[in-house]
Amino acid sequence: MTVAIRTVFPVLDRAGFHYLDSAAMAQLPGAVMEAVAHHDLTARANVHRGLHELARRADDAYDAARQSVARFLSAEMDEVVFTGGCTMALNMLALALGEALGPGDRVVASVAEHHSNLLPWLMLAQRKGFEVVTLAVDDDGRLRLDDLSLINEHCRVVAVTHASNVTGAVTDIPRLAEAAHAVGARLVVDGAQMVPHGPVNPRALGADFYAFAGHKAYGPTGIGVLWGRRELLAQLPPVLWGGGMVGMVGLDGALPLDPPQRFEAGTPPVAQAVGLGVALDWMSGLDWPAVTAVEMSLTRHLLDGLAALDGVRVVGPLKLEARLPVVSFVAEGCHPHDLAHLLAERGVAVRGGAHCARPLMTALGLEEGCVRASLAPYTNRADVEALLDGLDLAFKVLR
């Protein structure tokens, strides 16, 4: 099965190339590249504005892309907002929800958050006067949910990641949804790492808002998605103003359109949305139980291989349950950046550093960061073997 999947990705057709950095940027199926190019060749026009032939095609393509996203999320089309990326989606959400927050209010995030789901809240809190508190993690980087007393009557928003971009630990979203909703708070979920590993149903999970990035989900860069429950999106104010998102406009003000247009000011990333739609359609067509079985089998092989190497410590859960195939580690006497460099010389693409998650690095005592190997449906055993062999050789250079 992995062989068939790999044939879909032209970049993987290179001897000695082992791509294990999908958590930063997933590779593109050829069909996505072709769809973007075809769109720009045959339907390059602004959307919801023109009447000419290309404009009509662009409208149809953009709407079809939104339909693909909605299908992937088991959602309605008007619950899907296209954004410039996951960071943009989370920032927009913080601004929109934060509009009603002030002194005495509380936002509960976690130390496991990517900066994109933490800094928007922290920065806004400085201006608006509400407080941001964080859920702690255990030694494996899993959110500690045994004590959710932080989610109290002052809490208005709970903002957490669905899965850590460092440890791969998956968050128990239904548990947090129960706690958040019990006090009337909204649950914001960063799905950037979860979505690349199969279709998600945010409504069924109990989320109120859910964001993800196109480029991590086998789609183009410059496109992301903000999903929200229809009734909740309808209550939020716009955070960006411009063309395409207003009805009545006068010098005394403007009346915003209903979602999702309310949140899509200006010319949207149309071709990128089309590409994302094709990517998610491709994902929707995969046999995910089988794909997940392969991904986790390779993850087990990687975890076992790392455990067998001298002085290596895995950062994250060792058990496959409740984790993604995102595996981080540190090696005694080797800085993560040096390891990543030496692995790159062997054609093994990993990421070394703090992974835009400094509070988590601090919480886990990883002052120099860690190395992350992130798997995808196109990862094969040779990729994992190349990483393990490369580490063995890198240790000989660095130690």
Place this chain on the structure above:
Amino acid sequence: MSNPGENMTEAIYQQEIKDLAAVAARRLDVPDASATLDNPLCGDTVVLDLRLTDGRIEALGHGVKGCLLCKAAATVAARSAVGLEADVAATLADRVSVMLKQGGEPPIPALAPFLTVRPHKSRHGCVLLPFKALAKALGR
């Protein structure tokens, strides 16, 4: 793709640089000035302490949480800047940058091993960080 095996021992991890990185870093007990700088790409952090006498660097201490290249460059900075006029020391960061990015000569002979870092743009910051910290400690 690169040729497996041979490149593992590529020049930037030559013994000279590894030896420089292995030198223990020491902070100054009573510095006249200190500066801390981070490299957001890899998470390196350099702390640099100075004592100045009559406009010259009398003593220099440092601490590094960083990669091998950063540690090695910090050792060179700590060794080479002592005795330099502050104005001259403050220009080192720019001159190291020229060495790495524009093919300039090493401003300090001890930096010669770092010429091998030139092709690796993503590592330039690792070498530059201690020299930028030096400039910052000097108020530049």
